[in-house]
Amino acid sequence: MPATLSGSAVPLAAAHDLALVDLDGVAYKGHLPIPHAADSLTAARSGGLRLVFVTNNASREPQEVADQLTGLDIPTAADEVLTAxxxxxxxxxxxxxxxxxxxxxxxxxxxxxxxxxxxxxxxxxxxxxxxxxxxxxxxxxxxxxxxxxxxxxxxxxxxxxxxxxxxxxxxxxxxxxxxxxxxxxxxxxxxxxSAGKPSPAMYRLAVDRAGAERPLVIGDRLDTDLGGARAGGYPGLHVLTGVSTARDAVLAEPGLRPDFLGRDLRALLEPHPRPEPAGDGWWTCEGRGARVLDGALELDREGPVGIDVVRAACAAAWDAADQGVPVDPATVPELSA
Missing domain, CATH: 3.40.50.1000 (HAD superfamily/HAD-like)
Known part of the structure; x- marks a missing residue:
């Protein structure tokens, strides 16, 4: 089966029963809110999705983390925080x-x-x-x-x-x-x-505590959040609001690849189309396409780069790399989703 992103016909919040949410770069950035984070998490919760905030930060008490989230309009109890x-x-x-x-x-x-x-x-x-x-x-x-x-x-x-x-x-x-x-x-x-991400130990601990059957990892760093998801066998959503960029996702090694890709946490509330092969090396997602030809990434020119172009580019680059023709990083631009 060619390497590609996963698809979901229903919003991710409806397809999963627990979200393991990273903090910095996902729920907030430093002491500042990230646009759409609070509203998206609130809507996902109201639909029945449970949240556990999972952080590699070991210096703060869970209650301190919960208080910060609550102050950013993400009401959180201490037992919904799992620290390293x-x-x-x-x-x-x-x-x-x-x-x-x-x-x-x-x-x-x-x-x-x-x-x-x-x-x-x-x-x-x-x-x-x-x-x-x-x-x-x-x-x-x-x-x-x-x-x-x-x-x-x-x-x-x-x-x-x-x-x-x-x-x-x-x-x-x-x-x-x-x-x-x-x-x-x-x-x-x-x-x-090490107990922290990318070890999947924290994810397993959170899943066991919650008794979850369909967990979803959400993170902004491929090397820790999504690497830990892969190591633990959990599906992962990479949001582009923190450290790892869309370009990083296209160039990701197999052990760091996300299952889903979104601009921000609004991706929790949306279905996720799966990129599909379209012939002549092209991969398409919602009508937008990308391919790797002789090691060079090509994007369609039908409009501005958006999240579906990035999804297609990930599928094309991953499939090529897994077939022994890795994309030349110099041909992968900084992609704005």
Whole structure:
């Protein structure tokens, strides 16, 4: 079967019973609302779709995240938020007995999650921790990373809340938890396990808690959100309101490809046409087309580029790549959907 996007004859909100929604770049951007996010999520909820907000951020408490969403007109309870801190604590419990000592290098959210999992939080490698839980916090210093390195070098199990190298801020991208974890790895040579996306651990935890049968992952980053969806076997909707662009989707490797593509969260409320092969290498979606010829991406010229052209371009590029003729990135323009 040729590689292409999936299709849905009914709106995605009606086809699924749980949406696993990323935060930054999907529900909001920094401290600012994303156009159509609140209205779309409210409408999807009113139609019966349950929401769980899944974030790689391990520094904040679930209630803090819920309060921010509520302040952006997305009413949210703390139990509708799943953080990488909670997933990290759940991963720790797969190997550690209750009361085991964990050196927490991170923010309040991670300390709380580890404690609530029945583990003992310690602050020094001299406390002989069984594990190190490392998550992002703005106030982390050299001394914190040094304690983590001493403990890991001494045999403690190193678990990272996530391995995101960058962190979006109002001023641009700053070093993320993965960059800080990298300092400990450089000092010890030990690679950590990770609970955050693109590991599907958080998605599985959320699905199990909700008892969902038809979950949908929604994200803006192919390398974390959609990569985690692929790894866990969950369908994923890539919205173009955050980090990964339409061009990134066209060039996506198989393990990072979304099942659905939308401009923004209004895509939850819409059917999704499936691109289809149309002969002579062309793929079409709702009358708009794209093909790969001799490694070059060609788009039809029947009107402005829109989401259906992007969908057709994804199908054409993925099919060509899977047949051993990858598209030349230089031929893929920045696509505005």
């Amino acid at each position: 801190a909670q997933a990290c604590a759940a991963l720790l419990r797969t190997r550690l007995d209750p009361g085991a000592r964990v050196l927490v290098v991170g923010g309040a959210g991670l300390r709380t999650a580890v404690a609530e999992a029945g583990l003992t939080v310690v602050d020094s490698a001299d406390d002989a921790p069984d594990a190190v839980a490392q998550g992002y916090a703005a106030g982390l210093a050299w001394g914190d990373l040094a304690e983590a390195a001493y403990a890991v070098a001494g045999g403690a199990w190193h678990v990272a809340s996530n391995l995101d190298l960058s962190l979006p801020t109002a001023r641009g991208f700053a070093p993320g938890n993965g960059a800080l974890v990298g300092a400990v790895v450089a000092a010890t040579g030990v690679r950590p396990d």
